[in-house]
Amino acid sequence: MFDTVTVVGVGLIGGSFGLVLKERKLAKKVIGISRSKESIEAALRLGLIDETLELSQAVAKSDLIYVAIPVDATVTVVGEIMDMISGNQIVADAGSTKYALCNSINGHPMRRRFVATHPMWGTEFSGPEAATRDSFAGRSCVICEREQCEEDALLTIEEIYKTLGMHLVYMDAASHDMHAAYVSHIAHITSFALANTVLEKEKEEDAIFELAGGGFESTVRLAKSSPAMWAPVFMQNRENVLDVLNEHISQLKKFKSCLEKENNDYLWELMVNANKIKRIIK
Amino acid sequence: MFDTVTVVGVGLIGGSFGLVLKERKLAKKVIGISRSKESIEAALRLGLIDETLELSQAVAKSDLIYVAIPVDATVTVVGEIMDMISGNQIVADAGSTKYALCNSINGHPMRRRFVATHPMWGTEFSGPEAATRDSFAGRSCVICEREQCEEDALLTIEEIYKTLGMHLVYMDAASHDMHAAYVSHIAHITSFALANTVLEKEKEEDAIFELAGGGFESTVRLAKSSPAMWAPVFMQNRENVLDVLNEHISQLKKFKSCLEKENNDYLWELMVNANKIKRIIK
Numbered sequence: 001m002f003d004t005v006t007v008v009g010v011g012l013i014g015g016s017f018g019l020v021l022k023e024r025k026l027a028k029k030v031i032g033i034s035r036s037k038e039s040i041e042a043a044l045r046l047g048l049i050d051e052t053l054e055l056s057q058a059v060a061k062s063d064l065i066y067v068a069i070p071v072d073a074t075v076t077v078v079g080e081i082m083d084m085i086s087g088n089q090i091v092a093d094a095g096s097t098k099y100a101l102c103n104s105i106n107g108h109p110m111r112r113r114f115v116a117t118h119p120m121w122g123t124e125f126s127g128p129e130a131a132t133r134d135s136f137a138g139r140s141c142v143i144c145e146r147e148q149c150e151e152d153a154l155l156t157i158e159e160i161y162k163t164l165g166m167h168l169v170y171m172d173a174a175s176h177d178m179h180a181a182y183v184s185h186i187a188h189i190t191s192f193a194l195a196n197t198v199l200e201k202e203k204e205e206d207a208i209f210e211l212a213g214g215g216f217e218s219t220v221r222l223a224k225s226s227p228a229m230w231a232p233v234f235m236q237n238r239e240n241v242l243d244v245l246n247e248h249i250s251q252l253k254k255f256k257s258c259l260e261k262e263n264n265d266y267l268w269e270l271m272v273n274a275n276k277i278k279r280i281i282k
Numbered sequence: 283m284f285d286t287v288t289v290v291g292v293g294l295i296g297g298s299f300g301l302v303l304k305e306r307k308l309a310k311k312v313i314g315i316s317r318s319k320e321s322i323e324a325a326l327r328l329g330l331i332d333e334t335l336e337l338s339q340a341v342a343k344s345d346l347i348y349v350a351i352p353v354d355a356t357v358t359v360v361g362e363i364m365d366m367i368s369g370n371q372i373v374a375d376a377g378s379t380k381y382a383l384c385n386s387i388n389g390h391p392m393r394r395r396f397v398a399t400h401p402m403w404g405t406e407f408s409g410p411e412a413a414t415r416d417s418f419a420g421r422s423c424v425i426c427e428r429e430q431c432e433e434d435a436l437l438t439i440e441e442i443y444k445t446l447g448m449h450l451v452y453m454d455a456a457s458h459d460m461h462a463a464y465v466s467h468i469a470h471i472t473s474f475a476l477a478n479t480v481l482e483k484e485k486e487e488d489a490i491f492e493l494a495g496g497g498f499e500s501t502v503r504l505a506k507s508s509p510a511m512w513a514p515v516f517m518q519n520r521e522n523v524l525d526v527l528n529e530h531i532s533q534l535k536k537f538k539s540c541l542e543k544e545n546n547d548y549l550w551e552l553m554v555n556a557n558k559i560k561r562i563i564k
Contacts, residue, residue, distance in 0.1 A: 227553035271509035
């Protein structure tokens, strides 16, 4: 059990992390940090955190500093925190990209106190109000470059995630970013683009609302996601995202060609192939 | 209350329709029809239907004949049924396209006994096992060309859907198909294409399984849908689907261009615009 934990970022992930640490009595005190006064007020009101402090004061008091903010800011802030800590403190992040971050602190004298993690859950909602107590359970958490971590730091972070019910997966940072682009980031891009498509074509908002039962809702869910969180993810991971986005556009063009040429056999073939996803995702 | 109803097609929609008619005592007897012996056996076992007969025998005994099969077969079968009925029977369908069907029976002497409907719900599952008792409630049902229906036929069908908890929406058939392409059909195409994209790029199935928590699952859900059901929808509605598919490809290319040119401002603009979908879909 920790005496004091600081969460930098008190939104969906950071706020939920503070909440579950408190509720499961894994931390006596959770300090929350945010650039937004409204977010801090909401996090205090919702009981996600106990207090707020300046970053340097918070870090000085904390056994663990957990960073859950947009991935561009994460690189900067983790760097700052690494310069503040001593050898018995632990730093971890929860970002959706790992390569730029791991690369940025390679060779830092405190590198071995840092654990790069990506708990694979999320919703389309953001901010402290989106935090939930059952958020980590049953999901995978990727830990990158564990060989760079001191054993006690790694074990502590692993233990927390296991206590929260997560299944641990290990990867190097470059592989993580590639897999995350293929499975997660492209799904967000397609959903954002689908929302823009429908908003562009369908000028009758009533029709969207009334007909959304036909499959649109789940497919467009991620289009409600926060640009502040996701724009930096796409930019940091742009090579992998572009790679899979190009493939996706070419897959859509196959459907287009089937329809243009009324090629029913090929249309079936494409759909039967897509059905294979059932084998993997129940 | 009906004495006897025939459902042609005992899958997700037809099977659920039979089940709710029986459970709510809206029909004394439900006759089920399917080309598949296995489907009929399952529908009998699951209590979705009471018996099966040849189509002509079933029609002869029924107050209402409800057709819920792929939209290409619907055109043929509804035509056959219309030739069999008398002036006090009612025929309705549940297909995802309406224009080709309505067009095909225009001028039929029994046209006014037919009600073209599209209950806007569905899941990615198909067959009798997918039928559920709570399936229609809270969703919209589109009724097309109501002015073509005799009043008693229209009122009866409206009454059933209202009893099932559906919200009725009225459109002409061409408008229905356009709106359905924009809101429902494109979502299925993007989901099928996304599954193919990920299956093509991500050769490590474990990675798909473990990282799917990152948003992939909901976006790819519809890719599990039945080609037998959806290929005819896309083909029958190909002009509208192509129109919106072209727009979708161009929206994806905007994201691609942002990433290629590292144009963060435009990327934000696209995402902020997509967020507007929150106004319409909660």
